[in-house]
Amino acid sequence: MRTEERQVKAERPSTEDLIARLAAEPRPTPGPARALAWAPPSVLLLTGLPLLAVLGVRADLAAALIDPVTTMKWVLPLAVTGLSMALAWRLARPEARAGARPLLYVPVLLLAAGLVASAFASLPVSAWGAAMRGSTRLFCFTSIFGMSLGPLAATLWALNRGATTVPNLTGFLAGIGSGGLAAALYALYCNEDAAPFFVVWYGLAILAAGGLGALLGPRALRW
Amino acid sequence: MHALDEQWAGLLRAANAGDRQAYAAFLRAIAPPLRGLVLARGRALGPEACEDIVQETLLAIHLKRATWREDAPVRPWLWAIARHKVADGFRARGARVHLPIEDFADLLAAAPAPDPFEASDARRIVGRLDARSATVLTAVAIEGAGIAETGRRLSMTEGAVRVALHRAMKRLGALRDAD
Numbered sequence: 018m019r020t021e022e023r024q025v026k027a028e029r030p031s032t033e034d035l036i037a038r039l040a041a042e043p044r045p046t047p048g049p050a051r052a053l054a055w056a057p058p059s060v061l062l063l064t065g066l067p068l069l070a071v072l073g074v075r076a077d078l079a080a081a082l083i084d085p086v087t088t089m090k091w092v093l094p095l096a097v098t099g100l101s102m103a104l105a106w107r108l109a110r111p112e113a114r115a116g117a118r119p120l121l122y123v124p125v126l127l128l129a130a131g132l133v134a135s136a137f138a139s140l141p142v143s144a145w146g147a148a149m150r151g152s153t154r155l156f157c158f159t160s161i162f163g164m165s166l167g168p169l170a171a172t173l174w175a176l177n178r179g180a181t182t183v184p185n186l187t188g189f190l191a192g193i194g195s196g197g198l199a200a201a202l203y204a205l206y207c208n209e210d211a212a213p214f215f216v217v218w219y220g221l222a223i224l225a226a227g228g229l230g231a232l233l234g235p236r237a238l239r240w
Numbered sequence: 241m242h243a244l245d246e247q248w249a250g251l252l253r254a255a256n257a258g259d260r261q262a263y264a265a266f267l268r269a270i271a272p273p274l275r276g277l278v279l280a281r282g283r284a285l286g287p288e289a290c291e292d293i294v295q296e297t298l299l300a301i302h303l304k305r306a307t308w309r310e311d312a313p314v315r316p317w318l319w320a321i322a323r324h325k326v327a328d329g330f331r332a333r334g335a336r337v338h339l340p341i342e343d344f345a346d347l348l349a350a351a352p353a354p355d356p357f358e359a360s361d362a363r364r365i366v367g368r369l370d371a372r373s374a375t376v377l378t379a380v381a382i383e384g385a386g387i388a389e390t391g392r393r394l395s396m397t398e399g400a401v402r403v404a405l406h407r408a409m410k411r412l413g414a415l416r417d418a419d
Contacts, residue, residue, distance in 0.1 A: 032271060035295050040264035045256060045306040110307050112320035180304035182324045240304060 049109045052175035057168040064167035065202045072206040090204040096125045098197030105190035109179025132212035151214035161222035164199035173237040188234020189227045196226030248314040293329035300325045373408035
C-alpha cells in the first residue's frame, strides 16, 4: 500500500507542472559556438580600429610581415587566441575538463622563449635589460590591455550561452584569447621588433587580460 | 546503463529538434534519479528545500540543453549540470555538502521519491495525535523505521507496535475526516 502510494506520488505536482511548462517552451537558444566566432573579432575591430586609426599603421608593414622574427608579433598572439578560444569553447560544455590540453601551449611558449634566447645570444649581457625594456613598454602594455577589454566582454557574453563548470579557467582563457587579438591588432602599429621586448610586454598584457578574465569568469559565466 | 543513455539521448535529440512530448518524457525520466541524488546528499536541508533544488536543476538543464552535443553521451553531461546546480543550491542554502564526482558516475537507480510535502503535512497532523500514537506513527511512517526497529526503539513488542500503529491510523483518519 505504502509503496504504491509512493509510486503514485513520485512526481510531486509542482515539479510535474514545471516539467509541463518547460516542455511547452520553444526550441533552445543555440550554444556559444557562433557567437564566439563572430562577437570577439567584431568588437575588436569596432573598438580597436579607431585607436589604430589615431595611432597609424607602421609604415614598413609589408616588410615587417615578411621578416621571420617580426612576423611572430602576429603568429604568437594569434596562436594564443586560437588555442584559448577553442579550449574555452570546449569548456563551455558542463562536463568538459581541460585535462592535458594546456600542453598545447608548450610549443608556443617554447617558440617565444627561443626567440628571446636567440636575440639575447647576439647581444652582450649588459644590453639584455634595455632590449627587454624597449622605449614604449608602458604604452604598449596599456594599449593591448585596453584593446582587449571589448573583445573580452564579447567573449564572456558568448561563452555565457554555454554552461561552464570551471568559470575561473574559462574566464582566464577568454582573457588571454582576447589579449592575443588585441596584441595582433596593436602589432600593426608597434614598430619595436626586438623579440625580448614584444615577448615580454605583449605577453604581460595578454596575461593581464587573462587575469581579469579569471576574476570576471565566476560572475560573468554564472548560470 | 548504456541502454539508458541511448534512450535519453534519443529523447533529448528529438526534444532539441522540437518534439515537446519527447522533451517532457526526458525531463520526467531524469527527475526521479535527480531527486534521489539531492535527497541522498541534502537530507539536512529538509524535503522542501531539496525539491526546490531538484527544480532549479531541471530548470538549468532546460536552459542549457543546447550545450549537449548530439554525438556525446547524455549522462556525463547531465550529471555535470546536476552536480554544479546541486552544489550551488546547497551553497546558497548555507549547507556544506561534499559532492564527490563518483556519486554521479553511476547514479541512476531511482531512489525512493516521497512527496516532500507529504512528510510535512503528515507531521502537522501527527502533532494533533496523542503522544504514544504520534511517536509510533512518526517512527514508522515518516522516518521509515521498520516495525521491529520501532519496537526496539520504544521498547515495545512488534505486536504492540502494530496495534498502536493501527489505532494511530484510525485516529488520523478521523482527524482528516473532521477537517
